[in-house]
Amino acid sequence: MTDIILYDYWRSSASYRVRIALNLKGVAYKAVNTSLLDGGQKAPEYVARNPQGFVPMLSIDGHDLTQSLAIIDYLDAKYDDPPMVSRDPVERTKTLAQALVIAADIHPVNNLRILKYLKDELRQEQESIDNWYRHWIGEGFAALEAMAPETGLFGGVQPNLADVCLIPQMYNARRFATDMSPFPKLARIDAACNEREAFRKAVPEAVKPA
Structure with missing residues (x-):
């Protein structure tokens, strides 16, 4: 094979x-x-x-x-x-919308090549770059917090695509010292997912080359 x-x-x-x-x-x-x-x-x-x-x-x-x-x-x-998305068309669309808040709206303006361009080409100070990062995380997370369920994960009992996208972005938010107090539902989901082996084995520190 x-x-x-x-x-x-x-x-x-x-x-x-x-x-x-x-x-x-x-x-x-x-x-x-x-x-x-x-x-x-x-x-x-x-x-x-x-x-x-x-x-x-x-x-x-x-x-x-x-x-x-x-x-x-x-x-x-x-x-x-x-399954990462439901077979029900409405539920599938909701999950895709939640995932795309991160994958299409937060992540593209905050990835490494954008941050390097801000620093190297536009000559921005690190403090300004960090503020840029936190701004776009905060804007996207505010929407996700409103979309998040009161209990359980985005996927309910089992993680779905929205959860899979959320957890890496939560990791990045912590790296950039984002204030997480406005997002208690997202923090709850993050903590619950990171209790699962599939998530723990994927964290950057677990796969970082020696």
Whole structure:
């Protein structure tokens, strides 16, 4: 059987999402560190397979899959337990909307290449960059807090795609000293998810190269 290979960077939140999904579904994989700091994602042989030059990339079934939500969608179609989205059209749409608050609205303006551009090209001070980061997290989290259930996870008893996207963003929020007091429901979901082995095994410190 051909190995399933995840081209990964330990601190990439998009890679973190895919690690969680693989763990939840019990899919064994081999991780290949692709350092964003060293430019491994821009190596010619990597870009030939992934033209955007981003992580993650999942090599599976003879395919090189890119974009974390697209990868998780593939995994969900191939390994249906536990499901990441409901088969009910309305519930599926709600979950996708919640996940996209993070994956489409918070994360793209706060990822490493944006922060580096702010610092290197626009000459912003680190304090301004950190404030930028916290602003967009706070705006997105305010919406998610309103969407979050009063009890349980976004997925109810079992984590779903919204939970898988939330937990890496919560990790980043803590890294940037975001005030989490306005988001008690998100904090509850984060704590509950991180009690599960699939989430604990995916945290950046657990996969950081020696």
